[in-house]
Amino acid sequence: MAALAHRLDEDDHLTDADFRRISALISRQVGIKLPPTKRLMVEGRLRRRLRALDLPGFSDYADYLFRQDGLESEITFLINAVTTNKTDFFREPEHFELMHKQLVADLIERRQERMPLLKVWSAASSTGAEAYTIAMVLADMAAQRRDFRFAVLGTDISTDVLETGRRAIYPAELVMPVPPGMQSRYLMHARRPGARPDIRIVPELRRLVRFDQLNLMDTNYPYDRDVDIIFLRNVLIYFEKADQAAVISRLVGHLRPGGYLLLGHSESMVGTSITMRQVAPAVFQKT
Structure with a gap:
């Protein structure tokens, strides 16, 4: 039966x-x-x-x-x-290299203040891999430069993936793209690993990343309007064109002048309608 x-x-x-x-x-x-x-x-x-x-x-x-x-x-x-929640650590790594080599330095120079707080938003954060990748890159840079602070916001519509982000526990195979040095600094391994070993983001990094539920279709977003970098990658491909334009317009309104919007490489055609300065593939700066 x-x-x-x-x-x-x-x-x-x-x-x-x-x-x-x-x-x-x-x-x-x-x-x-x-x-x-x-x-x-x-x-x-x-x-x-x-x-x-x-x-x-x-x-x-x-x-x-x-x-x-x-x-x-x-x-x-x-x-x-x-909802589809495909995500990886260091996905489309060119964006993180650009953030390290160019974007952060430009943002700090524009601020002309002592120890500015850089605000970075992962606007379709899924389980948090992107948000924690951002935090790892910025934590390394902050330790080296010692001239800025940072905070990372991750938002998503799915309550399930947000809870995963808050717990910050991932299968060990998922963090394989994280460079070995960062793995030793920012990942903790279980003392008694089970059949499927897991890792957890260290508490020092978790404290710098916050997760909130947000529907990108909402007409208003309850967040600051002086964000330095917004990652909006690999989500607009699921939206109709009119909704794509509306979401981008709302998010750009939360960027400070000189701030950056990063789209997924698969969304390069979406960027053709953005009235911002393009500085790299799928990377735009608010003037």
């Missing part, structure tokens, strides 16, 4: 109408496009949610979501299930 139940579960699918309704809902709520090619992915991720809710099939889930007023209590879980 258990085997039959498993087979029936795998044979159950979202109807075309229900998939379209869920896609439209996600697009309105968080701006993410879910074309028909994503249907199997959505079904695969929602099967676990059906089991958690003890629902027999997708039609029952759609009924709960749209016709039984379950949306308010379910929307966070639905967003967590369908």
